[in-house]
Amino acid sequence: MSLNIKLNENYSSVKNNYLFSDIAKKVKTYSEAHPNAKIIRLGIGDVTLPLAPVVVNAIKNAADEMGKAETFRGYAPEYGYDFLREAVARYYDKFSVSLSASEIFISDGAKSDVGNIVDILGDNEILIPDPVYPVYLDSNLMSGRKVSFISGNQQNGFLPMPDGIPEKPYVIYICSPNNPTGAVYSRAQLKVWVDFALKTGSLIIFDSAYEAFISGDYSHSIYEINEARKCVVEICSFSKTAGFTGTRCAWSVFPDELIVGDKKLSALWSRRQATKFNGVPYVVQRAAEAALSDEGQAQCRQSVEYYIENARIIAELLTKKGISFTGGENSPYLWLKCPGGMKSWDFFDFLLENAQVVGTPGAGFGNAGEGYFRLTSFGSRESTLEAVSRLDKLL
């Protein structure tokens, strides 16, 4: 029997499966057929190192507090506890960016915020780089938005710029260091985007989830660029920098200057979050606060350095093989051209079948990703070295 209700028809515009669910299914099928295969997963950007000791202690202490009547907490504030909002604001001091705690909204993930922000935005024209993290596109398609693409390619170093784009208001998505390509916008390039947004009255949604991997002279926050507060929501996460992919904590910055007519964007976001979100658990927010402490930063830094070394090891192999790639520096991702002109999904099958190494087909990040492939450096050192040795023999 069929229900007599209407569905959100916009869902017919998105692919049947989320990219990483598709990959997980393919790997499961392969591993069931080859139970002895030692599969190395360098596909989804999921961390493998444990939480930092100072973070684990904070979790234990907070759990103890939850077990005592005097310190027990119920619903968390929907925008985050003040202690964490303050800690995030202080984190930005090191980039000489001044934010007030009230401009910071704590959430359970950058993915959630990126997906949910469409709720407070109207029927704008959306500008999305291609290739790109699939959530930007899918969440806009699910809301029936009109999306235009700006192509990233080898010529522009996978860093599309607004040159030649008709000057009108857009909602623009930028991720730097970029997922999937690992490319990083220079300060001058970010300024061009901010100037374009200011000139056209556009909003930039800036995803800085990978900023901790920057070692060169690049902006960690887009608010380092003059006047960006007037046109950017920045979204960042503890997932990759403090190993919180399974612990879940992130933040979005809604500066007071973001105004449409007489309405502040932060007021709409507050309203949305208060209605649809009940806050991040106290225990997790204490863990995140610990990750931002001086000791936490030093410990988390060690994990980031470890992944950066993995990236260097993979980059070394690609260079040796003459395979062109971006990323691997200032980023945990390596974005390579599939050897022999292979298509992305063919190369995925080729690596899985012949080396039992899993990566992510570039085509999954958009049409411009066809013929490319993404590897992550989030594996263990042992599995990264093993993957490199298998690829060295195969490619």
Ligand code: MLT
């Ligand atoms: C990725 O592999 O692109 C990321 O892990 C996905 C995510 O952060 O949601």
